[in-house]
Amino acid sequence: SQQGEEDxxxxxxxxxxxxxxxxxxxxxxxxxxxxxxxxxxxxxxxILIRSNEREKHSxxxxxxxDTSKKSSSLLITASRAADTASYFCATDEGGSNYxxxxxxxxxxxxxx
Amino acid sequence: xxxxxxxxKYLVTQxxxxxxxxxxxxLGHDTMYWYKQDSKKFLKIMFSxxxxxxxxxxxxxxxxxxxxxxxxxxxxxxxxxxxxDSAVYFCxxxxxxxxxxxxxxxxxxxxxxx
Numbered sequence: 001s002q003q004g005e006e007d008x009x010x011x012x013x014x015x016x017x018x019x020x021x022x023x024x025x026x027x028x029x030x031x032x033x034x035x036x037x038x039x040x041x042x043x044x045x046x047i048l049i050r051s052n053e054r055e056k057h058s059x060x061x062x063x064x065x066d067t068s069k070k071s072s073s074l075l076i077t078a079s080r081a082a083d084t085a086s087y088f089c090a091t092d093e094g095g096s097n098y099x100x101x102x103x104x105x106x107x108x109x110x111x112x
Numbered sequence: 113x114x115x116x117x118x119x120x121k122y123l124v125t126q127x128x129x130x131x132x133x134x135x136x137x138x139l140g141h142d143t144m145y146w147y148k149q150d151s152k153k154f155l156k157i158m159f160s161x162x163x164x165x166x167x168x169x170x171x172x173x174x175x176x177x178x179x180x181x182x183x184x185x186x187x188x189x190x191x192x193x194x195x196x197d198s199a200v201y202f203c204x205x206x207x208x209x210x211x212x213x214x215x216x217x218x219x220x221x222x223x224x225x226x
Contacts, residue, residue, distance in 0.1 A: 031212050042116070042202055042217035043155075050212075086153060092211035098143065098167045100210050102155040 012109040019076045021106040023089035037086045079110045118218035133188045135203030144186040149200040
């Protein structure tokens with residue numbers, strides 16, 4: 001099964017607006033992570049949220065986790081052109097310690 | 113200093129050739145990984161190594177052979193390259209478990225098989 005399905009697949013907003021991306025997964029998890037990938041680059045870790053946490057903040061990022069709905073959301077507030085990237089959620093599917101299962105990502109475009 | 117470095121960044125080769133991608137991390141991490149990202153940007157785990165030992169081999173064809181000479185290096189050798197092997201390959205590392213800690217990714221190797 002494919003974990004971490006993000007929606008929308010693509011999102012285009014104006015600078016200063018907020019961007020919300022959602023992620024759904026199928027099986028129980030211990031942790032969920034969000035990563036950012038700029039075009040042609042590797043992934044950069046943004047935030048990790050544990051299954052016993054409901055919300056976490058890091059700078060302009062806010063992540064929520066609803067284990068009853070098997071879903072998470074990433075909110076980027078006051079977006080900047082530099083936030084333009086693909087955003088992926090990743091889970092420890094089935095409790096595996098040694099792999100993350102990634103979704104297909106949301107391509108966020110922030111227009112100046 | 114680059115935390116996780118891969119070489120080469122681009123690799124164009126003909127079908128049937130054998131090629132290698134090298135990866136090194138200077139973070140002192142115990143665990144290293146290879147991920148494949150296809151043309152639709154879907155990332156899939158290929159291999160996980162912990163302290164030079166293979167932990168996960170995610171149903172990867174045996175034309176792909178990872179080698180970890182030490183904790184800081186995880187190389188990927190691919191035999192008899194096929195068109196379908198074209199993708200971006202990412203090396204990553206983490207302090208023990210990737211499931212509950214930040215992973216660091218290399219910049220990727222874009223492999224094109226013609």
